[in-house]
Amino acid sequence: MTKATYSISELANEFGVSNRTIRYYEEKGLVQPRRVGQKRIYSAADRVRIKLILRGKRIGMTLKESVEIIDLYDPEHNNEEQLHSLINSVRDKRRRLLQQQQDINDMLRGLDEVESLCQQALSSQHLSRS
Amino acid sequence: MTKATYSISELANEFGVSNRTIRYYEEKGLVQPRRVGQKRIYSAADRVRIKLILRGKRIGMTLKESVEIIDLYDPEHNNEEQLHSLINSVRDKRRRLLQQQQDINDMLRGLDEVESLCQQALSSQHLSRS
DNA sequence: TTAGACGTTTACGTTAACGTAAACCTTGCT
DNA sequence: AGCAAGGTTTACGTTAACGTAAACGTCTAA
Secondary structure, eight states, X not given: OOOSEEOHXXXXXXXXXXXXXXXXXHHTTSOOOEEETTEEEEEHHHXXXXXXXXXXXXXXXXXXXXXXXXXXSSOOOOSHHHHHHHHHHHHHHHHHHHHHHHHHHHHHHHHHHHHHHHHHHHXXXXXXHO | OXXXXXXXXXXXXXXXXXXXXXXXXXXXXXOOOEEETTEEEEEHHHHHHHHHHHHHHHTTOOHHHHXXXXXXXXOOOOSHHHHHHHHHHHHHXXXXXXXXHHHHHHHHHHHHHHHHHHHHHXXXXXXXXX
């Protein structure tokens, strides 16, 4: 059962960030939790937004970029022109992500190579010792 | 035929960054070009280092992290202990990269979904018009 | 020989994304 | 009543990764 509401510390702990970080996201308009008294109460939707923002961060997006992507999902887009421009921006994002995929694959191959060289070096050391 | 040396502007233009950026990388010890008079002369190896640094940047690594990865390639690692710690750090990097791959794939799927919704919206508009 | 293109150093300015500290509520134990 | 655990606001501090401006050298084509 997925909880309906969360305190700030619950989310901070879940995602491994500080409370300050989450408040900062609110300062920047990335989330708008309800208030009860003066305490912030986060909904499941708020939680997802934060999660997506942090996913963006992991792959090197700025907060603004993450929000741009998240906002692609909400249907404020009615007329044909808006839809076309939305499609274009989707394609832009996709291009960058594909480039990143390429970069990551290149790096992974590099790491594979390094590791296998290490293994070789280790095994040859062991051989010369016996 | 791959050039042997490059001026700072040549590299800056090739990679789409400013001269200042490249000098900054030198300030931070990421490259050490030769000097002729007081002008900087970059070797093919310098060029590759810069390229790798920028690749790291694209996927959200700090300069320090990029250098860490680049330095995995050079063979300063002799004894068994160093080799093992090197292997461990390779595995750490790999873990992060795999997570990033996952994140990017998730985002790409999201974008696919958004685009196809747009297409549907557009085609239904066109239908209702005819 | 002088203007323009390219390079240099020095140094202060800027932005994003928080960290950190102080001073203050509120709530539930004990 | 008192206090510890959570929350709050306000506001200044910090770091990375450059941008930008000033003031200067050097070479070369007109």
